Amino acid sequence: MAKRPANPPRAAKTSQFDQKPPLSRPMVHAAFAGLAVLLVLVYYGSLILKSSPPQAPDTVASDAISKMSVLWRDQHNGEMPLWTPAVFSGMPSYGAMIYTHENPISFVLGKATFGNFGIAMALYTLIGGACVYVLLMRYGRSPLASFFAAAVYMFTPYIPGLINAGHNNKILAAAIIPALLLVTDGLLRERSLKAFGWFVLVAAWQLWVRHPQVTYYGIMLVACIVLADVFVQQGALLARARRLAEDVVLLGAGLVFALGIVADPYLPMLEFTPESVRGGAPSAASELAVEAGQASDRGWEFATQWSMHPKELVSFVVPSFYGLWNDPRYNPQTDIEAHTYWGYMPFTQSTHYLGLIPLILALLVRPNRTALIWGCLVFSAIALLIGLGHWFPVLYWPAYKLLPYFAKFRVPSMIYMLLPLSVGIVGAWALDQMMERETVAGRVRAARRFVREEKIALAASVAMVVLALAVTVLHRSPGWVLKAGEENYPAQIQEALAQVRSALLARDVLIALVLAALTAGGLFLVSGRRMSGTIFAAILTAATIADLWRLDFTFLDIRRPTFAEAPIQQPAEVDIIRNDLHAPIPDSVRLWQHIAAGDTLFRIAPVAGLDQAGAMNIESTNEYGLWSLPSVSGYHAAKLRIYDDLTISGGLSRRQVLNMLNARYVIASPGLPDSTLVPIGGGEKTVYRNTTALPRAWWVRSVRSVNDRKTALSSILAPDFDPAEEAIALGTAPKISPDSTLVPPRVSLWDFHRIEIETNNPQPAFLVLSEIYYPRGWHATADGKPVEIVQTNFVLRGLEVPGGTKKIVLTFDSAAYRWGRRLSFTLFPLFLLLVAEETWRARRKKKGSSTG
Structure with a gap:
């Protein structure tokens, strides 16, 4: 019997990945890829068969708010509308990303998925999972462990919830983040022109899906990984710091070029943001609330909506x-x-x-x-605390105040x-x-x-x-x-x-x-x-x-x-309003042409109910945009700051405010106790004609000057304010004669980008336009000579018009839109050619070295 060795030799530890698998590695990868495809097809099978997205609230709201823009573009030979009258009495549509050009990558993928929503979701899910798998394989993880991580990310229950809610852009943005991690890793490993080009293109794709908040969180994850590299490296601190500086320069340059590629639509968005609720402008409504003893930081409240309570962490x-x-x-x-x-x-x-x-x-x-x-x-530790939002201000408040662009986001738990x-x-x-x-x-x-x-x-x-x-x-x-x-x-x-x-x-x-x-x-x-x-x-x-x-x-x-597959039914009140116009108008396209010609200008005010004081609570709905009815209300996360202030201060419940907003029709339950609201028909909801509604343009006999927005807002909310007689001008008030004869202005055109009004007054007068004030892009002329647009009645526009017969023209043109299109059209093809050229060079070099 052989003697047993006292100390049997022990082999060194190895990972399963280092062991030679029973199948060749390509076969293992193919097996896991096939399994992933099978699981994803089963996962999205019902959506693939249905082909269209669910009729989720946000999907319907988005379709409704963009419907008028789609119709207008069809009528104007493909010209892109930059303004929409559909909601909030008018607002920028391109800057608010209500309706924009489709990016070329999404366009190609849309064609590849045959326009099938379920196939598109499956494709993006597989892209995200495949990038997680490849990234972990690159770091020496086993195929099984890599597949595990990919599955956790592909099948997170948050995604189906987003599909059900209609938040599809979040899903696309999240699916591309693993690709961003992959190309970031490739760039920092190779430091080549090819890797740089791939990083720029994927970063641009990430931005193009138009969810900056998810993209921001993805960049935070990239930053955590890059900074961690400094601490895990071995060597002198100075060398590690130099490496970090090089990484930051590379990634920063790549992001700059990516932003150049996505200048359309981000330049118009950046132009719009300072005027929106996501901008840094102070809230006049908050200032009024502070004065009334109701302290309120509207910006902080907006940013920390949907913060996860610490107790709810148990739901993990x-x-x-x-x-x-x-x-x-x-x-x-x-x-x-x-x-x-x-x-x-x-x-x-x-x-x-x-x-x-x-x-x-x-x-x-x-x-x-x-x-x-x-x-x-x-990142996981930081994200866990950031998601608590206002429940953990020790971290969220400094981030809100110090991190660039961070204060413009809401829903902290989205991280x-x-x-x-x-x-x-x-x-x-x-x-x-x-x-x-x-x-x-x-x-x-x-x-x-x-x-x-x-x-x-x-x-x-x-x-x-x-x-x-x-x-x-x-x-x-x-x-x-x-x-x-x-x-x-x-x-x-x-x-x-x-x-x-x-x-x-x-x-x-x-x-x-x-x-x-x-x-x-x-x-x-x-x-x-x-x-x-x-x-x-x-x-x-x-x-x-x-x-x-x-x-x-x-x-x-x-x-x-x-x-549900059933289409949304047209409410009865739509036909009632159409039939009440000067001539019955059968469809949405002709309705808008009729409105644009200046024949019948109006807005609607949908009412959710009455408060305890009997004032109307305006409903936040985009529904009527599906039938081209412009509304004083609506739903959008990035509305104009001044209109948000008007809304949250209760302005839309004031009758004088509805009058100056040209709210000719009120849609509410039957039996409103107001003799100036005349019911003209209805069923479950009644349509009332507002007999005191002002037209889209009118003269006033007096103009009062105020120095700040807070005073302007409080002035129009005052019970004795009469917008038909007086205007509240922000800044220096023009001098007009209250005794002059005022000939009603004649509106000849009121379109998305152009307004034309004819006047004939013997003396200068002040003209108020029921169109929302927006200082970026709108210009006015009187017989071709520039006229200043004055912020009037807090949210409207006013013009000091010279005496005599004049033609007033207001036009909207966005330089940010034009420059954004030029940059995107120039940079995207250049980087496509760069990546193609460098990839071809790399393959040629590899082929030459293998044959040599």
Whole structure:
């Protein structure tokens, strides 16, 4: 019998990726690619068959607000409309990104997906997942771990929630961020002209999908990775600092060129932003509120809407702890299952749950000296705190005040949509560490015992047990799952809400217990060398996908009314208004031509109801834009600052304000107690003709000068203000004669970009136009001579018109739009040629070296 060696030789630790797989590596990649395609096709199968996006609230609102722009462009030989009268009595449409040119990359992908919404979502999801996979393979991760991270990001439940809400641009922006990480990594590794070109093109694509906030968060993730590289590098501090400076210059130059490529539409947006609620202009409404003892920082309130309460962080472990979603389209007293969310935000249509298993794996990871993993860890920690918004001002307030452009965003919790990417990458590292193995005496086994990891996993399981016990105790008191305000519902409704929410919570707590036990139990088996790390990793990957899918299909349920195929029906009030005009007008195109010719100028004021004082509450809806009815109200996240101030100060509830906004028609419930509102027809809603509405242009007999916007706003809100007789001018008031004879002006054209008015007064007079004041792009002339446009009545325009017969012309032209088009048309083809040329050179060089 041979003598056994005293100390058998031990092999060095290796990762599974370093071991030669039973199949060649291309076959492994092909297998995972095929699996990803199969899963994504199943995932989006119902949407692919349906082909069109769901009729989500924001989708309908976007279509409605852009419909008039589409019609106008068709009537003007493809000229792009830069202004829209559809909402808020008029506003810039291109600068607000209401209706813009389609970028060339999206145009090509749209053709490639045959215009099918489901195929497009599947394609973008696969692009994001493929880039995560390639990035991790580049860092030496195993194919299985790389696929795990890709799956976590592809199937995060937040995305189906966004589809259901109609926030499709967020989805596209999030899908491209992994590509941005990939080309950033390539640029910092290669430092070549080809890599620089690819970085510029992908960064431009990222910006072109038109969701700056998601793009901003993606750049934050890139910055965390680049800064982490300084600390994980070895060598002198000066050398590392020099490397950081070079990286910043490279990336900064790339972003500058990318911004040049996307100058269309971003230059017009930057022109518009200072005048919008996202700009830095002070809020006159907030100043009035402070004076009235109602302190309010409108900018801070806007920026921190939808901050995640710290208590709601438990939903990363138990997704329904505060419910999953609530849909404002459904009555919470009748459609109980559409109102399961009971947290601290006004409402939510999705969950930020990213899977309990990836979260536990991220806690188990042993970071090595790699910038990617440390950058993801740092970003995850920062993002977790930023998402708390006003609940954690220690971080959010400095970021709001100091970081460029940060104050222009709202919904702080949106940053959580990148946690599946950063946490998934960290989890992939932990998964690979569990698959490490060694060969001892010809036997393959786990490389070591995971003592630390065992303790963490056991602690997580105990925490789940404690949480389950706490929920069981709290379940005895149904009131704890009610949202603020729901205590006023009838008792049976409160009980029904509590039952639905408690059942959902109990289910998810049980699932969390099972997942924690699965992770901890499997880890003990691997650590005890009773299970292969590869099998354990495969089980965790499958369990993670199943865990995410059970929530995903809650939001992707095509049986929900959101996914209804039926077209939106034209309200009866549309025909009533058309028939009340000088001549019946059968369709939207002819209606707008009629309006533009100056024959019948009007706006509508949709009323949601009356307040306790009997004043009208104007409804924020874009619906009537589908039928070319210009409205004094609307819904858009980036409205003009002055109009937002008018709205939040209650201006639209003042009759004199509605009169000066040319609100000729009021749409409300039957029985409004006002003799000057004459009902002309209706059904469920009645159309009233406002007999005191002012025309689009009129003379006033007196002009009062004020020095600031706050005074101008308070002046028009005063009960004794009569816009038919007096105008409030911001700045120096023109001198006019109150006794002069005033001949009513004649409007000959009132189009998107051009207004023409004919006047014939013996003496100079002041003309008020019921068109929203916007100082960037509008110009006025009287018989060809420039005339100053004065901010009048806080939101309108005024002109001092010389005496005599005059032709007044106002035109809108955006230099930012023109220069943006030129830059985009020049730079994008140049970088396409650069990348093509450098790629061809690289392949030719590689071919030459291989044959030599």
